[in-house]
Amino acid sequence: MNDSVERLIQDHAALSRRYFLGLGVAGAAALNSLPLQAEGLESSPALQEAIAKLESWLTAMGDFRDVSRGKPIPHSLSDEKKAEVGMTRDTWKLEVLSDPDKPARVRNEFRKSDNTALDFAALMELAKTKAVRFPKVMTCLNIGCPLGMGIWEGVPLREVLWLAQPTADLRRVFYYGYHNEEPSQMFRSSMPVGRILEDPFDLPPVILCYKLNGQWLSSERGGPVRVVVPEAYGFKSIKWLSHLYLSNIHGANDTYAEKNNDVDSPLKSFAATFAFPTVVKPGQPIPITGYAQAGIASVAKVQVFVQNKAENLPSGDKYFTKAPWKDATILPPPAEWGGDLPDGKIVKNTLGYAATGQPETWPMRLSKVHWATLLPGLPEGKYTLRCRTIDEKGQAQPMPRPFRKSGHAAIEQVSIDVEA
């Protein structure tokens, strides 16, 4: 190899190693896949500081943003009341029934009235051999920015479905949770039975979830048991689960279908800023940190584009496809995952992680990832900074989707003023 090229590569490796020192072993291990731009990042203490201030990758159970309907909100009930209505592990019961309006043929219903409802002990018995856990970002379709990132553990819903022994006329499953015994407060979600029985491509299964980040699911997060649908927005992941219906309806009957939500819309990919200075001096490099949500389209790159507001953009390019986008650096897997994991470690046999505890791919689909970039200093003026992601197929995400009810998918734009 040419001497100077070799020296360049060595220098780059050394610089990058120093840059990732603060990010621990995982950072160093991810070196090979790093874009050269990491060099620029390394030289900026301001950016190092901004990276150090990023939120942890996993969110502690109590730090999730809560989206709970109901009056009173079920998780705010007293412990006595929770025990009375089945919202504790000791008292939880799940009824599994054929839909009386559009019945599926089911041999083995589970009902409270004849004492056959599934209890927590029965769920734990299934968990002994069937439990799965996987990372997933919980995002509300109507809010857009993630509520929290967790590792969710549960029993695949299909295990319970098989216990019910359906034999015919089963097309859709719908389910709801405790709602103060008031039909008007019911919050229901649904999916085609095929999604429960099979996991398309390499998606994790739909689960009956009882743990988050290695700890029992709190009442606020939907404990003792909630549904978690890996690729869906939050409204499919029903909390305080109490009823599962096997039905012959052919269409969605989610509560949110009546609220104009696109209820079969999967999680989108997009990038957003986390921290950036709103006013900087001319010529001063600008540290930017951000996060990206990897929807089912995945995230392969994060890109930024800075535009002087005084300059006109080419007309007819509403989604900036011709703009001079520049790659930002996707940060490697963190040395500390956060989220109050027991012993700070990823639980063994978490989907997407190798036996070493390191992720098999990065960024991970259906998760969050952080990014950083150092913009070169700019002349005085007012600027717009935009960010977007590029998926594994090279397509810009978010793809132009002006229809908000399919879930937040917009190119974020923020303002930065450069003033002397």
Ligand SMILES: Nc1nc2c(c(=O)[nH]1)N[C@H]1C(S)=C(S)[C@@H](COP(=O)(O)O)O[C@H]1N2
């Ligand atoms: N039973 C029930 N489940 C529910 C809800 C609810 O109001 N009641 N809200 C849903 C919505 S709209 C979202 S976005 C997620 C939020 O989950 P989190 O509060 O754990 O962050 O829970 C979903 N599950």
Ligand SMILES: [Mo]
């Ligand atoms: Mo939501």
